[in-house]
Amino acid sequence: MLSFEYILKAIEEAIHQLRFDDSPQSLFDPIVYTLSEGGKRLRPAFVLMACNLYRDDIECAMSSALGVEMFHNFTLLHDDLMDEAKKRRNQPTVHVKWNRNTAVLSGDAMLIVAYRLIGQTPSSSLKPVLDLFTQTALEICEGQQFDMEFERRDDVTEEEYMEMIRLKTAVLLACSLKMGALIGGASVHDAEVLYRFGIHIGLAFQLQDDMLDVYGDTSTFGKNIGGDILCDKKTFLSVLMYQLATDEQKTRIAHCRKENASAYTANEKISVITSIYDELKLRERTQSRIKYHYDLAWSELARLSVNQEKCRELLRVCSLLIDRAK
Template sequence: MLSFSNILQRIETEISLLQFNYPPKSLYDPIEYILSLGGKRIRPALTLMACNIYNNSIENAIKPALGLEVFHNFTLLHDDLMDEADKRRNKPTVHKVWNANTAILSGDAMLIAAYRLIGETESTHLKEILDLFTVTALEICGGQQYDMEFESRMDVTENEYIEMIRLKTAVLLACCLKTGAISGGAPENDAELLYQFGIHIGLAFQLQDDLLDVYGDTATFGKNIGGDILCNKKTFLLINALNNASEKQKETMKNWFAKTTFEPEEKIATFTSIYNDLNLKALTEAKVQYYYNEAMKCLEQLSISTDKLCVLKDVCDHLMNRQS
């Protein structure tokens, strides 16, 4: 089994070798820019790790892993534009460095580049992996649409929110794991168990992200703290705040929702205070732990020796204890 650090080194090497030399250069500069910002590379790493569990060689998984990472960054580029975000990984977002139109078109080119890379999967598993990716890409679009619609709704339920983050975040992690497993020749049942593992760990990951948006440190989080609050995003914390707040607290939140001009720091402080009063940090942490435990149950059912899962478990433990 390759170590996580060895897998990351391979990913960075392969990403550095990607070439976008087609004219016009101005279309591809933003793609090179967002890929150069780094990030955790968790998605391609999961792809290669899942492959390596079943196969000593990870070569069959390299191209789809790269395609999935390019696709992930495409979603970030468009998400930042829709959210009007200023920062990504502590650097200006693409639409801030260039403009909105460039971000849209370069993002479209990234999506096509992702398909091209995944299309280079070896022929034995090409249709299965391409079909999985296509379904996943459509699900992610659905998750993003739900996310936008929720901003103007006051009646979003916790179950609706969990379904939204399943589509927007978890299915891609699940896709990466199943893609790697298929590439490595895993039994069908194991590939599906790794998919379900990805769903659960993805839900835990996004709920952790909700927490970090409120309680994280800008220096390590890579994004401005409180961005979800400023955008009125219906996160796990906000939904539970609306469900459990006193009438006075509900009125306070509704008044802030209605404001179009305000001091960002004041709004963030107000909502954080309400979350603290309702003990929502602990509630969210408990939900994170629940999905993490469900993910571990999936790993326990795999038809492989537990020693092969050490790297995968270590990475997931790191994700769940991250500060960025």
């Protein structure tokens, strides 16, 4: 089995070889900028790692992997625009560096390029891969819409929130794994097992992001700490906070809402909400839920028809994901 590091290097080399020489260059400069910012490259790596479970040559899945990475960065670009985020991976977001209209149009171009790359999937698996990718892209839009609607609600349930992040985040990781398996020639059973594995990894991954937004280190997290709090964005912690808060805590929360923004500075608002999280022990509850989904993910891998030794590298990557929150 190829190592995660070898696969990441292959992905970076393939991204570097992508060319955006058409005119106007101003349309493509933000795409090059976004891709050059780096990132974990986890989704394209999952495509190639899943393919590698069933065949030694992973080059047949590289175009699809690049398509997934292109699509993922497109969603981040538009997410940042909708969230009015100033920073991504410790760099200015596209709408800050250029402007909002450029972010919209260059994002649209990234989506089209993603489909062009996915379209280069080997013909033997093109239709199921394209169907999977299209369904996933639509589900991510559904998740984003739920996310925006939840910002206006204080009664979002834990179940609703988990479904939202399944759609917005987990399905693309699951799609990546299933896509690679299909290209590699896996059985329908194994492809579905890897999809479920990806769902649980994706849920845990997003829950970690929720926690790191509050308790992370901005130098390693790549985003401003407390950004979700400042935007009144629903996270696993905030959903539980609204469910569990005492009357006194609810009064403090109300004073921090956007409509009462003048009551606190940004740092004060972050401090007040974080203190309520601490009082309710929401960090510990989130960590417990993260572990729950990682454990379910690992149990799924045991169902694969391949030798479990082949799954060792995938398990190691999952452990790296856990460690990023420590």
